[in-house]
Amino acid sequence: MGGDQLDEAVAYAAKVLRTAVELDWSVKAGGLDWSCLQTAEHVAGCIVAYAGQLTGRATDTWVPFEIAFDEGSGPDDAVSVIESTGGLLSAVVRTTPPGVRAYHPYPHGSADATGFAAMGVAELLLHTYDIAQALGVDAEPPAALCEATLAWLFPQVLPARRPADQWATLLWATGRRALPGRPKRERWRWHNALEIPAGRIVLREVSPAAAADLAAGGTGGLTWIEGGPFDGTRTAAEMITKAYASGVHRPEWGMFALVRVEDQVTVGGMGFHGPPDEEGVAEVGYDLAVGARGRGYASEALGSLSEWALARPEASSLLAIIEPENTASQAVVSRAGYVRISDRENLHAYARRATA
Incomplete structure (x- = not known):
C-alpha cells in the first residue's frame, strides 16, 4: 500500500466521476447528509489533510487548515481538485522517511505513511461510490485495491474468498450494505497499525497484508538486518495470514516487527500466539537476529510489549514457553519481569501477571 495504489484509486475515481459531470451534483450522496459536490470536497479535504499531517509531522492534533472549492465550482472542477490533492498525497507518501508517524485520532492516535495511503484509498473508493450511487452511475473499483484496503485497514474483518466479492466486503465493512449472514454494520472504524516504543527499539504491528508478503518470502x-527475515518470523507471519483468512485474527494480538530506532532496520519479530483466552492468558514469542543478540533489545521490547498488553482489560497474565536448553531466551524473559512457573510438557514456562 503506497503511492502506486493511491494513483490507481485517484485514476479510478476520476474516470467514474467524469462520466457524471453533466448530472445534478446538488442531490445528496448515497447514505450521507452531504450533496455530491460537498462529498467530493470532503474527499479532497481528507486527502490533502493526510498529506499535511505527514509533512507537518503533527504529533497530537490536526494541522489547522482545510481546503474549500472556489465559489461557483462545478463537478468537473471537483474532479480536478481530487486529482490534484491525490497527487499531493501520493508524492508525500513516497517521500516520507520510514518510521515517521503523524497524528490520526483512531485507534492509537497516529499512523504511518502506509496508513495514510490506505485511508486515502478508502476515502476515494468509498465516497466515489456514494456519489455514483446517488447519480445512478456504475462504480466498482479494481478488486486488488479493495483487497489491499481491507487487509490494511480492516484486519478484524473476514475477507472475501473470491476477488469478485472484495468490493462487496469493503462496502459491508464500512456500513454501506448487508451481506448474506452479515447484517449491515451500524458502527464501524478502520484500524491503523499500533506502534509501541521500547527504548532503542520500536515494536511495529505487522498487518495481515505485510504478513502475507512475509509468509510468501518477501520483506x-x-x-x-542481514540474514532476515528469519524462520520464526516467517512462521508467525503464516499464522497471521491463516488467522486473517479464517476471520479469527485480532489486531494488536498478532506479530510486531522489532525495528531499531537509530536506523529503521528490523532485527526480529515478537508478539502473541493469539488474543487472551477465556482466563485472560496470552502466550508470547519472539525471534531475534543472531547479529542483534546480546544487546538487550529483546528484553527491552518484551518489557514494553508486556506492559502494554497487561494494561488491557482482557489480559490478566502473559505466558512464555521455552526449551530447557535455551538459556539465553530464559534470561530475556527474566529480565522482562517474567517468573518461572510449572513446566508445560517438559518445557520451561514463565509468566508475568498484571498488577492490581
Whole structure:
C-alpha cells in the first residue's frame, strides 16, 4: 500500500466521476447528509489533510487548515481538485522517511505513511461510490485495491474468498450494505497499525497484508538486518495470514516487527500466539537476529510489549514457553519481569501477571 495504489484509486475515481459531470451534483450522496459536490470536497479535504499531517509531522492534533472549492465550482472542477490533492498525497507518501508517524485520532492516535495511503484509498473508493450511487452511475473499483484496503485497514474483518466479492466486503465493512449472514454494520472504524516504543527499539504491528508478503518470502515492506527475515518470523507471519483468512485474527494480538530506532532496520519479530483466552492468558514469542543478540533489545521490547498488553482489560497474565536448553531466551524473559512457573510438557514456562 503506497503511492502506486493511491494513483490507481485517484485514476479510478476520476474516470467514474467524469462520466457524471453533466448530472445534478446538488442531490445528496448515497447514505450521507452531504450533496455530491460537498462529498467530493470532503474527499479532497481528507486527502490533502493526510498529506499535511505527514509533512507537518503533527504529533497530537490536526494541522489547522482545510481546503474549500472556489465559489461557483462545478463537478468537473471537483474532479480536478481530487486529482490534484491525490497527487499531493501520493508524492508525500513516497517521500516520507520510514518510521515517521503523524497524528490520526483512531485507534492509537497516529499512523504511518502506509496508513495514510490506505485511508486515502478508502476515502476515494468509498465516497466515489456514494456519489455514483446517488447519480445512478456504475462504480466498482479494481478488486486488488479493495483487497489491499481491507487487509490494511480492516484486519478484524473476514475477507472475501473470491476477488469478485472484495468490493462487496469493503462496502459491508464500512456500513454501506448487508451481506448474506452479515447484517449491515451500524458502527464501524478502520484500524491503523499500533506502534509501541521500547527504548532503542520500536515494536511495529505487522498487518495481515505485510504478513502475507512475509509468509510468501518477501520483506513485508521492512528493511531487515542481514540474514532476515528469519524462520520464526516467517512462521508467525503464516499464522497471521491463516488467522486473517479464517476471520479469527485480532489486531494488536498478532506479530510486531522489532525495528531499531537509530536506523529503521528490523532485527526480529515478537508478539502473541493469539488474543487472551477465556482466563485472560496470552502466550508470547519472539525471534531475534543472531547479529542483534546480546544487546538487550529483546528484553527491552518484551518489557514494553508486556506492559502494554497487561494494561488491557482482557489480559490478566502473559505466558512464555521455552526449551530447557535455551538459556539465553530464559534470561530475556527474566529480565522482562517474567517468573518461572510449572513446566508445560517438559518445557520451561514463565509468566508475568498484571498488577492490581
